[in-house]
Amino acid sequence: MFREPKPGAAEVLELVERLNPDYPPTAAIEWDIKTLFEQHRAEFRAELEESGIDYDKNLDPWKGLYNYWHAEYRDDGGRYIPEIEARANKARIWVWKESDPSMPNVSAGSQKPSVRDPKDPNYRFYLPLHPISGQACPAPKRGWVWPQYQHKGFIGSFDELAKDSRIVWGEWNRNKPKIPQVKKFLHEVDTQVSKSLILDYTDGEKELTNLTGKTRSFPSPKPTTLIERLILR
Numbered sequence: 001m002f003r004e005p006k007p008g009a010a011e012v013l014e015l016v017e018r019l020n021p022d023y024p025p026t027a028a029i030e031w032d033i034k035t036l037f038e039q040h041r042a043e044f045r046a047e048l049e050e051s052g053i054d055y056d057k058n059l060d061p062w063k064g065l066y067n068y069w070h071a072e073y074r075d076d077g078g079r080y081i082p083e084i085e086a087r088a089n090k091a092r093i094w095v096w097k098e099s100d101p102s103m104p105n106v107s108a109g110s111q112k113p114s115v116r117d118p119k120d121p122n123y124r125f126y127l128p129l130h131p132i133s134g135q136a137c138p139a140p141k142r143g144w145v146w147p148q149y150q151h152k153g154f155i156g157s158f159d160e161l162a163k164d165s166r167i168v169w170g171e172w173n174r175n176k177p178k179i180p181q182v183k184k185f186l187h188e189v190d191t192q193v194s195k196s197l198i199l200d201y202t203d204g205e206k207e208l209t210n211l212t213g214k215t216r217s218f219p220s221p222k223p224t225t226l227i228e229r230l231i232l233r
Contacts, residue, residue, distance in 0.1 A: 006065065007061035007064075007065065009065065012186060030069055041062075044060055065186075068095050071093055072094055074092060078164070094186075095186040096185045101140060103140065130177075136177075137178070161182060166182060168183060
């Protein structure tokens with residue numbers, strides 16, 4: 001009941017729905033997503049300036065969306081499909097971003113001795129092998145959020161994610177090897193938990209300016225739509 005749509009997610013998902021019937025290359029899809037983001041930034045800046053508000057990227061409601069610009073094709077079962085096979089498999093465009101695979105900072109699981117025991121199935125500092133170079137990739141400083149292989153009592157594993165093409169390995173760099181990241185798909189997280197503290201006052205500023213005819217007549221005003229959001233909860 002405390003979740004709400006992630007700002008901008010509907011627009012991105014609508015864009016890929018329009019593109020999907022033509023099965024464009026993923027590079028072209030990513031270009032169109034970035035173009036959509038740039039258009040939004042320009043429109044948002046113009047809206048602020050019109051209301052006499054200084055531009056601040058932290059006020060941008062889409063700020064949490066801009067890393068979701070990667071694209072790939074997957075079939076109805078969620079299986080990764082190379083773009084040259086997308087049309088034949090009637091695949092769909094999935095949009096994703098790279099996400100941190102580290103064990104959470106505060107986690108009861110991180111305190112268990114098994115996490116640091118290489119002989120235990122719950123060991124979280126394993127070094128997965130890069131699929132191209134065959135070299136060992138470093139583990140996150142806090143350890144992986146999942147065990148390397150699936151075992152009883154745990155949901156998910158690095159091995160399962162890798163087989164499902166949900167791991168971003170990156171190019172191998174001998175001098176500074178990359179910690180593999182995990183793909184986070186937009187349609188799986190297109191909502192967010194409502195904030196307990198409302199810091200965004202841009203809509204309220206515009207609404208107040210229209211009422212009073214002058215800017216900044218009241219500090220950090222909240223819009224009437226905020227009440228609507230609270231009632232919907």
